[in-house]
Amino acid sequence: xxxxxxxxxxxxxxRLEAEKCTKCGYIAFPPRLICPECGQKSFQMIQLQxxxxxxxxxxxxxxxDAFSTQTPFxxxxxxxxxxxxxxxxxxxCTLEKxxxxxxxxxxLRCIQREGKAGILQYGYKAILSR
Amino acid sequence: MRDVYIIGVGMTKFGxxxxxxxxxxxxxxxxxxxxxADVDHIQSMYVGAMSAGLFVGQEHIASLLSDYxxxxxxxxxxxxxxxxSGGIAVRQGYIEVASGISDIVLAGGVxxxxxxxxxxxxxxxxxxxxxxxxHGVTFPGLYAMIARAHMExxxxxxxxxxxxxxxxxxxxxKNPNAQFQMAISRDTVxxxxxxxxxxxxxxxxxxxxxxxAVIICSEDVAKKSGRPLVKLRxxxxxxxxxxxxxxxxxxSLPSVARAAKKAYKDADTKPEDIDVFEVHDCFTIxxxxxxxxxxxxxxxxxxxxxxAGITRLGGKIPVNxxxxxxxxxxxxxxxxxxxxIEIVEQLRGDAGDxxxxxxxxxxxxxxxxxxxxxxxxxxxxxx
Amino acid sequence: MVGIVGYGxxxxxxxxxxxxxxxxxxxxxxxxKKGLLVNEKTVPAMDEDTITISVQATKxxxxxxxxxxxxxxxxxxxxxxxPYAVKPSGTVLIDAIGIGPDVxxxxxxFACKAGTEAMFVAYSHVKAGNMKYALxxxxxxxxxxxxxxxxYTASAGGSAFIMGSEKVIAEFEYTYSFTSDTxxxxxxxxxxxPKHGGRFTGEPAYFHHVISSGKGILEKSGLKASDFAYAIxxxxxxxxxxxxxKILGFGKEQLEPGWVVPWMGNTYSGSxxxxxxATLDIAKPGDRILLVSFGSGAxxxxxxxxxxxxxxxxxxxxxxxxEMLDGHxxxxxxxxxxxxxxxxxxxx
Numbered sequence: 001x002x003x004x005x006x007x008x009x010x011x012x013x014x015r016l017e018a019e020k021c022t023k024c025g026y027i028a029f030p031p032r033l034i035c036p037e038c039g040q041k042s043f044q045m046i047q048l049q050x051x052x053x054x055x056x057x058x059x060x061x062x063x064x065d066a067f068s069t070q071t072p073f074x075x076x077x078x079x080x081x082x083x084x085x086x087x088x089x090x091x092x093c094t095l096e097k098x099x100x101x102x103x104x105x106x107x108l109r110c111i112q113r114e115g116k117a118g119i120l121q122y123g124y125k126a127i128l129s130r
Numbered sequence: 131m132r133d134v135y136i137i138g139v140g141m142t143k144f145g146x147x148x149x150x151x152x153x154x155x156x157x158x159x160x161x162x163x164x165x166x167a168d169v170d171h172i173q174s175m176y177v178g179a180m181s182a183g184l185f186v187g188q189e190h191i192a193s194l195l196s197d198y199x200x201x202x203x204x205x206x207x208x209x210x211x212x213x214x215s216g217g218i219a220v221r222q223g224y225i226e227v228a229s230g231i232s233d234i235v236l237a238g239g240v241x242x243x244x245x246x247x248x249x250x251x252x253x254x255x256x257x258x259x260x261x262x263x264x265h266g267v268t269f270p271g272l273y274a275m276i277a278r279a280h281m282e283x284x285x286x287x288x289x290x291x292x293x294x295x296x297x298x299x300x301x302x303x304k305n306p307n308a309q310f311q312m313a314i315s316r317d318t319v320x321x322x323x324x325x326x327x328x329x330x331x332x333x334x335x336x337x338x339x340x341x342x343a344v345i346i347c348s349e350d351v352a353k354k355s356g357r358p359l360v361k362l363r364x365x366x367x368x369x370x371x372x373x374x375x376x377x378x379x380x381x382s383l384p385s386v387a388r389a390a391k392k393a394y395k396d397a398d399t400k401p402e403d404i405d406v407f408e409v410h411d412c413f414t415i416x417x418x419x420x421x422x423x424x425x426x427x428x429x430x431x432x433x434x435x436x437x438a439g440i441t442r443l444g445g446k447i448p449v450n451x452x453x454x455x456x457x458x459x460x461x462x463x464x465x466x467x468x469x470x471i472e473i474v475e476q477l478r479g480d481a482g483d484x485x486x487x488x489x490x491x492x493x494x495x496x497x498x499x500x501x502x503x504x505x506x507x508x509x510x511x512x513x
Numbered sequence: 514m515v516g517i518v519g520y521g522x523x524x525x526x527x528x529x530x531x532x533x534x535x536x537x538x539x540x541x542x543x544x545x546k547k548g549l550l551v552n553e554k555t556v557p558a559m560d561e562d563t564i565t566i567s568v569q570a571t572k573x574x575x576x577x578x579x580x581x582x583x584x585x586x587x588x589x590x591x592x593x594x595x596p597y598a599v600k601p602s603g604t605v606l607i608d609a610i611g612i613g614p615d616v617x618x619x620x621x622x623f624a625c626k627a628g629t630e631a632m633f634v635a636y637s638h639v640k641a642g643n644m645k646y647a648l649x650x651x652x653x654x655x656x657x658x659x660x661x662x663x664x665y666t667a668s669a670g671g672s673a674f675i676m677g678s679e680k681v682i683a684e685f686e687y688t689y690s691f692t693s694d695t696x697x698x699x700x701x702x703x704x705x706x707p708k709h710g711g712r713f714t715g716e717p718a719y720f721h722h723v724i725s726s727g728k729g730i731l732e733k734s735g736l737k738a739s740d741f742a743y744a745i746x747x748x749x750x751x752x753x754x755x756x757x758x759k760i761l762g763f764g765k766e767q768l769e770p771g772w773v774v775p776w777m778g779n780t781y782s783g784s785x786x787x788x789x790x791a792t793l794d795i796a797k798p799g800d801r802i803l804l805v806s807f808g809s810g811a812x813x814x815x816x817x818x819x820x821x822x823x824x825x826x827x828x829x830x831x832x833x834x835x836e837m838l839d840g841h842x843x844x845x846x847x848x849x850x851x852x853x854x855x856x857x858x859x860x861x
Contacts, residue, residue: 014608058270058274063250063266066251087267089265109558120562
């Protein structure tokens with residue numbers, strides 16, 4: 001039962017809400033209370049544009065049980081235009097098309113289903129820009 | 131701060147030990163260590179374990195294990211820092227003895243991974259559960275992304291990754307406690323099943339049951355014991371961003387460099403003076419990046435160094451003479467302690483076929499997650 | 514003037530060819546294709562459902578409308594594949610888009626016409642002056658039992674329409690609905706796949722309601738087929754809408770742009786709304802468009818739209834339907850298709 005946690009994280013997962021440090025400009029995704037770069041505690045909420053590029057990636061062939069029907073699938077580290085970093089799946093393409101440096105767009109997708117009867121958890125995944 | 135010594139070591143065989151439980155494993159290793167140290171009591175104990183809760187459904191394990199270790203009523207503490215738990219348990223013992231609180235402390239680690247749990251899920255909880263594992267990334271997946279970044283940045287090759295596994299299996303062949311006592315070829319590694327591209331099955335450390343324990347003590351106790359003296363010259367620990375994606379350089383493990391810097395300073399030594407290294411090769415790429423962070427090789431040159439045989443037993447800088455996590459096995463919570471045991475045995479001259487000649491200084495590097503934590507010990511054999 | 518101020522469609526990239534389904538069940542692929550006039554259909558990715566499709570269609574509609582989503586006062590999603598039996602699809606959508614929380618949300622269901630219902634109610638709110646903008650969506654990841662005739666066509670996709678009274682691109686001129694209790698197609702609570710009455714779904718169901726609804730709106734408006742640039746009829750297969758159009762006096766060129774079924778399949782609640790979206794992509798100021806939906810059970814909603822001068826400025830602001838339909842595609846074999854549609858009985 002992960003409903004409370006999932007509900008709490010909706011601003012980040014659904015709308016890509018992040019925090020920008022008002023002193024050094026560090027983008028905290030998810031939001032933080034203290035800047036890991038400069039130690040300042042003042043942030044401004046920003047909504048990330050759903051666009052970025054692949055910094056590195058892998059193709060998962062052996063997954064945890066919750067993802068086992070999806071293998072092989074791609075996971076990448078993505079840097080958004082604002083400089084926020086996130087880990088996300090790259091979907092809707094043949095896996096050979098994925099390369100470091102390629103531009104992606106982020107879309108809302110179902111990330112995990114809690115069994116047959118549990119909550120559906122939505123969040124961001126990336127697709128290659130065309 | 132007092133000087134601290136290790137006078138006893140004990141470990142189980144590493145492997146798929148279907149007929150042994152978590153408590154069986156830890157107690158077996160601990161009794162061995164106590165016997166090896168030739169002490170009649172311990173004053174306190176630290177147990178490193180990553181996730182007994184997920185692997186076997188047991189928490190409160192320090193009390194359980196103290197109970198089954200004779201129920202002397204001593205303080206017993208569980209230490210968790212993912213795969214660095216065993217190394218940090220030793221560091222806690224070191225701190226307790228160095229501070230003067232206790233004179234004889236047992237520190238060890240254990241993991242019972244083969245008991246039916248979803249191991250891939252359990253291990254992934256060492257990553258950022260909400261922002262990494264949530265998206266389906268696995269531990270091999272995180273290191274695969276480090277590997278790709280390293281390959282693209284420095285030209286490290288698939289063959290060089292394979293060489294790490296080949297070397298460590300060669301070493302493991304000489305270690306009776308190793309899970310895999312078999313030589314493998316570069317070709318076998320490169321044709322093994324894909325786990326997380328570019329990492330294949332034989333780039334990954336196995337799923338292992340096992341335990342390891344050491345007896346840590348003060349100089350007085352060590353000298354009275356009559357056991358060979360191995361001094362803990364430095365015990366350092368560092369952290370970094372937990373999520374790999376937060377790290378500026380994705381081909382790096384900054385927590386390792388941080389801990390190493392402190393360890394070299396505390397031990398008043400430098401990488402060139404160290405005779406033998408045990409490093410955290412949970413995946414082949416990990417060993418490459420770690421030896422760069424430790425300053426053994428130049429950044430970006432680790433692949434070539436391994437290919438040239440420098441880190442092989444008999445090479446200039448032997449790394450993972452035990453077989454490493456790759457061949458010896460990786461019961462995650464026990465690993466950090468087992469690495470220290472290998473160094474102790476090397477410094478005592480007890481390493482048998484895998485003995486590094488005249489080893490005097492050794493370093494054990496153990497890390498958690500994708501480098502979110504790192505603990506380093508530098509040990510010296512006092513003759 | 515009240516009408517559509519923004520529209521958008523979304524379809525998955527995955528496809529399966531009708532002949533691959535036919536061969537699986539020992540049917541003559543060419544005969545099935547010819548009989549249905551359907552070549553292939555869209556298939557959802559394993560992580561797509563009515564919610565994610567609706568969200569993406571809405572994002573495109575917002576790109577076209579260029580309004581503040583906070584001004585949307587109602588969100589209605591019509592579908593017969595809401596991912597939850599109990600818990601709205603629309604709540605995920607409003608939080609994903611950033612609408613509300615001062616918003617009225619409801620999920621609609623009326624077999625394949627739930628989408629036009631959502632549009633009708635959204636339009637009615639704006640017309641009544643209850644709110645500035647309202648969003649109506651028709652989307653589905655349509656279900657058809659393995660081996661059933663529905664399996665050849667049941668597809669995935671959807672379209673979203675923002676209704677408003679400023680910068681209208683297509684005005685609602687007339688609406689009309691025709692409804693009766695007709696058991697041509699249904700899905701009982703807790704059942705995974707719908708059942709249907711075979712040939713009974715034709716004359717007494719689809720044609721009776723669609724023709725009555727179409728005639729009704731023509732009569733109400735005083736318009737005739739030749740007054741329209743385009744017409745869209747619900748598309749359970751390729752033939753039915755062609756036949757219905759012909760009966761009501763529409764020619765091929767009027768039906769062609771919104772006849773999306775041959776390469777998309779039947780997207781249930783998303784079917785006729787997507788036909789409208791595809792038509793709006795190419796419509797010109799002054800064009801009249803007739804939209805006639807059909808929902809089993811049974812009913813038909815009809816709308817007469819008049820396209821305004823605003824249309825030309827919004828068409829290129831978001832991906833057009835045919836670009837998505839003809840663009841990047843990944844073909845699945847029958848086994849992969851079963852996996853995508855969660856039709857394989859798995860261990861828990």
